[in-house]
Amino acid sequence: MLNARRLEAVRLRLDGHTVAAVATRTGLSAPTVSAAWKAFRQGGWEAVPVRQRGRRPGQATSLGDREQGVLWRRLAEQPEPPRPCWSSQDLADALRAETQQEVSPRAIEHWLEAQGLKPSPLSLEGLARKRSIAGRWVRQQVQPVLEQVNKAGGAIWQGGVRVAGPATSVASLPRRYQLYLHGKRGALYTRCLPAPPKADDYLALLTRLAERGPVALIFHGADFQASPEIQRWLANHPDFHLINVPTDAL
Structure with a gap:
């Protein structure tokens, strides 16, 4: 019923009726009419109906x-x-x-x-507004690099390495080291290792990111200055901008 009214609202808008008039005729709220109209303009008729929320039939709700x-x-x-x-x-x-x-x-x-494997990305805009070490670091060292990469049409990533475990600590569970990235809109990418990552693990990660063109990676939890292998790799990839998060910035 809702989708039928959303489709009718779009037809009325195409006929030249105002949002207010369409809302009155269809019984929808003005924001819903506007949302349906926006969906139509961006994706055509197929984008107007709202999708059913929740899991689809047959989808598992728990993992054995x-x-x-x-x-x-x-x-x-x-x-x-x-x-x-x-x-x-x-x-x-x-x-x-x-x-x-x-x-x-x-x-x-x-x-x-x-499992304790869902870290949150840094709020760079929030940090930049602070009058603190973290705010100064973002304004002076991070933002200029991000602007340069954006102008070049590159990609901006956040990432890090951490010891991860479930919300409820269990002594018998093994320690895991998590390598993680946050891409567009904070999408999480992750991998787990039984021991601290080695230079080869980091290089595999950096190499795959570098294949996508100019890159800025803001990384927390590892001191890459201490790795000659990674420093040589960075020297050979000038379009890859690796920004270490200083320990005193958070």
């Missing part, structure tokens, strides 16, 4: 031991190129291919959060 074992094993592996790490969609696809079980990316995200 077998499924979790598959996810842990995948996270310990390097994904196929050009992916730098595993996204929730990648993990859902891998799980479906191996177990024939349909799991949504949102369910994977909930599982990652329960």
Whole structure:
């Protein structure tokens, strides 16, 4: 019923009726009429109906031991190129291919959060407004690089390395070291290792990001100045801008 009225609202707008008049005739609110009209202008008639929320029939709402074992094993592996790490969609696809079980990316995200594997990206705009060491670092060292990469049509990533564990600490669970990235709109990409990452692990990550053109990577948790291998790699990739988050900035 809602979608039928949204479609009718678009037809009326195409006939020249105002938003207020359409809202009165269809019984929709003015914001809903505007949203339907915007959806039509951006994506045509197919974009006007709203999609059903929630999981689709047949989607799993929980992950059993077998499924979790598959996810842990995948996270310990390097994904196929050009992916730098595993996204929730990648993990859902891998799980479906191996177990024939349909799991949504949102369910994977909930599982990652329960395992303590869902760090949040830095709020750079919020930090830039602060009169602090962190604010000065963003304004003086981060923002000029991001502007340069944006002008070149490059990509901006955040990332880091951390010791990760579930929200409820269990002594018997192994320690895991998480390599993670945040891409557009904060999308999470991750990989887990049983030991602290080595230079080769970082270089595999940097190399895949560098294949996408000019890159700025804001990275937290590792001192790359101490790695001759990574310094040589950076010297050979001048379009790759690696910005270390200083320990006193957060």
